[in-house]
Amino acid sequence: MSRPVRVRFAPSPTGPLHLGGVRTALYNYLFAKKNGGKFILRIEDTDQNRFVPGAEEYVMESLKWAGMDVDEGIVEGGDFGPYKQSERKDLYRKYVDQLLEAGLAYYSFDTTEELDEMRERLKSQGVPNPAYNQVTRQYMKNSLSLPADEVQKRLEEGQAYVVRIKVPRNEEIRFHDIIRGWVVFNSSQIDDKVLFKSDGMPTYHMANIVDDYLMQITHVIRGEEWLPSTPIHVLLYKFLGWEDVMPEFAHLPLILKPDGNGKLSKRDGDRLGFPVFPLNWTNPETGEESLGFKERGFLPEAFMNMLAFLGWNPGGTQEIFKKDDLIQAFSLERVSKSGAKFDFEKAKWFNQQYIKETSVEDLLETLRSSFIAAGIQKEDDFLRKYISLFIDRVTFIKEFTSIGYYIFDKPKAYDEAQFNKRWTKEGIPSTFDSIYSKLNVVSDWTATNIEAVIKEAMQANSFKPGEIMPVFRIMISGDAGGPPLFELAEMIGKEEVLERVKTAIKHFSK
RNA sequence: GGCCCGUUCGUCUAGGGGUAAGGACAGAAGAGUUUCAUUCUUCAAACAGGGGUUCGAAUCCCUUACGGGCUACCA
Numbered sequence: 138m139s140r141p142v143r144v145r146f147a148p149s150p151t152g153p154l155h156l157g158g159v160r161t162a163l164y165n166y167l168f169a170k171k172n173g174g175k176f177i178l179r180i181e182d183t184d185q186n187r188f189v190p191g192a193e194e195y196v197m198e199s200l201k202w203a204g205m206d207v208d209e210g211i212v213e214g215g216d217f218g219p220y221k222q223s224e225r226k227d228l229y230r231k232y233v234d235q236l237l238e239a240g241l242a243y244y245s246f247d248t249t250e251e252l253d254e255m256r257e258r259l260k261s262q263g264v265p266n267p268a269y270n271q272v273t274r275q276y277m278k279n280s281l282s283l284p285a286d287e288v289q290k291r292l293e294e295g296q297a298y299v300v301r302i303k304v305p306r307n308e309e310i311r312f313h314d315i316i317r318g319w320v321v322f323n324s325s326q327i328d329d330k331v332l333f334k335s336d337g338m339p340t341y342h343m344a345n346i347v348d349d350y351l352m353q354i355t356h357v358i359r360g361e362e363w364l365p366s367t368p369i370h371v372l373l374y375k376f377l378g379w380e381d382v383m384p385e386f387a388h389l390p391l392i393l394k395p396d397g398n399g400k401l402s403k404r405d406g407d408r409l410g411f412p413v414f415p416l417n418w419t420n421p422e423t424g425e426e427s428l429g430f431k432e433r434g435f436l437p438e439a440f441m442n443m444l445a446f447l448g449w450n451p452g453g454t455q456e457i458f459k460k461d462d463l464i465q466a467f468s469l470e471r472v473s474k475s476g477a478k479f480d481f482e483k484a485k486w487f488n489q490q491y492i493k494e495t496s497v498e499d500l501l502e503t504l505r506s507s508f509i510a511a512g513i514q515k516e517d518d519f520l521r522k523y524i525s526l527f528i529d530r531v532t533f534i535k536e537f538t539s540i541g542y543y544i545f546d547k548p549k550a551y552d553e554a555q556f557n558k559r560w561t562k563e564g565i566p567s568t569f570d571s572i573y574s575k576l577n578v579v580s581d582w583t584a585t586n587i588e589a590v591i592k593e594a595m596q597a598n599s600f601k602p603g604e605i606m607p608v609f610r611i612m613i614s615g616d617a618g619g620p621p622l623f624e625l626a627e628m629i630g631k632e633e634v635l636e637r638v639k640t641a642i643k644h645f646s647k
Numbered sequence: 648g649g650c651c652c653g654u655u656c657g658u659c660u661a662g663g664g665g666u667a668a669g670g671a672c673a674g675a676a677g678a679g680u681u682u683c684a685u686u687c688u689u690c691a692a693a694c695a696g697g698g699g700u701u702c703g704a705a706u707c708c709c710u711u712a713c714g715g716g717c718u719a720c721c722a
Binding site: 399 | 648651660670684714715718719721
């Protein structure tokens with residue numbers, strides 16, 4: 138009985154998507170594509186208190202940027218909508234009633250205060266883990282402990298209640314996880330989780346199971362933090378009679394902070410200077426802005442490749458996998474069990490590799506607006522040349538707008554130390570006087586011709602390249618390092634080079 | 648605390664009974680280069696500890712330690 142693969146990425150719109158979330162989406166996406174299945178985006182907004190405006194759009198934009206095409210979702214539509222749980226509200230009640238009627242769930246009238254009281258009392262009695270469970274429910278106010286007529290009365294009076302699952306006592310609940318193998322829990326360790334809240338909304342547990350069932354989800358690929366509540370979910374499938382279509386589970390390891398221990402958080406990014414969100418995000422409440430991988434200068438393909446390898450490995454030594462390669466190679470069985478520390482250095486390396494493999498033309502297109510924003514306005518041919526001159530020297534695409542600024546502007550400062558080391562040598566200043574006048578009469582301003590002039594002057598005064606060229610470079614660019622010198626000079630242009638040489642000589646001769 | 652999950656170089660990992668335990672990032676040294684970057688060569692670097700099982704364990708089992716997750720009318 139093999140059903141067509143359908144997986145979902147189901148974030149809560151409680152804030153921006155972080156790295157772990159994007160990776161979960163990615164693994165879902167890759168798995169779907171690998172198996173010719175559907176990738177569904179479902180928004181789980183059953184908690185009205187935690188809703189953050191813009192978060193939903195942020196998720197969609199992030200997936201789009203990263204190149205994960207959603208097959209079914211809010212904007213894409215599909216046969217299993219709506220794809221937002223708050224719009225599915227009425228769907229859940231039916232299943233809750235089914236559970237209630239079958240005696241597999243019950244009403245609970247306890248107030249928050251009473252709940253707290255119970256936990257406090259139990260704690261003081263030395264119970265390590267107070268829970269609303271098989272034992273404690275006997276002493277609480279619910280349809281199991283209260284006489285039927287009182288329950289009826291409370292219901293009729295419209296008293297607030299929640300519906301809890303009636304977890305059986307001492308039963309083994311086991312399920313298979315594609316990544317971890319068989320996982321076993323004892324039902325006595327599980328509490329009677331709330332399925333239906335007093336505000337009329339289902340909790341995650343209920344909504345999740347109902348939606349996965351209704352949307353015919355075949356594989357649940359989610360973070361490891363869900364492993365402990367999976368037995369509840371398994372129980373729910375059983376109680377609802379859906380065991381035969383229960384999806385397979387795959388619980389992904391967490392992404393950890395680079396140093397120390399624990400889950401990677403936004404704080405770590407701020408502290409260590411790297412993004413943890415795919416796109417820029419502005420907190421609507423505080424106005425605080427967070428940098429995204431995109432804006433930091435990452436190419437989406439590089440970002441995806443890097444993320445895919447954080448917790449997954451196809452075996453072998455190849456590490457650069459384009460999207461299609463990733464899809465081809467992906468399998469949940471090769472996802473690792475243990476958490477992976479995020480390494481920004483490696484992320485940078487991936488980006489660099491992708492930049493080098495990107496065509497100058499594509500780079501020009503993605504950079505076009507940035508160039509304009511940076512005040513760089515040149516014809517395309519010139520920009521193409523510029524890009525190819527620096528392509529091996531950048532880690533982030535946005536560096537293109539600043540790294541070779543001296544091609545468009547005069548040097549901001551000179552590397553004085555490097556310059557003076559050579560300038561002070563006997564005969565160097567005079568050699569440059571002659572270089573200046575010779576360059577001045579070059580009619581065809583090409584790298585080859587410039588090189589000829591410099592080389593000639595060098596030999597005439599018996600200087601080595603290392604004595605002349607760095608000086609010339611600093612004169613025209615300010616920096617001691619950079620792209621091939623003569624091509625650089627060609628791009629800067631004759632008039633400008635001559636002027637810069639003159640300015641530099643004046644600057645260093647005083 | 649309880650429950651569950653995990654543990655190979657600093658980091659991401661390959662390796663799933665017999666390996667010189669492999670690769671990549673970062674690090675070091677060198678080559679090359681006018682310089683910087685790219686590139687190339689080389690080096691350093693790991694099976695958490697203890698018990699078993701076995702002729703033989705990084706690999707299988709147990710256990711300790713450590714790490715993580717969960718323990719809400721949040722997801």
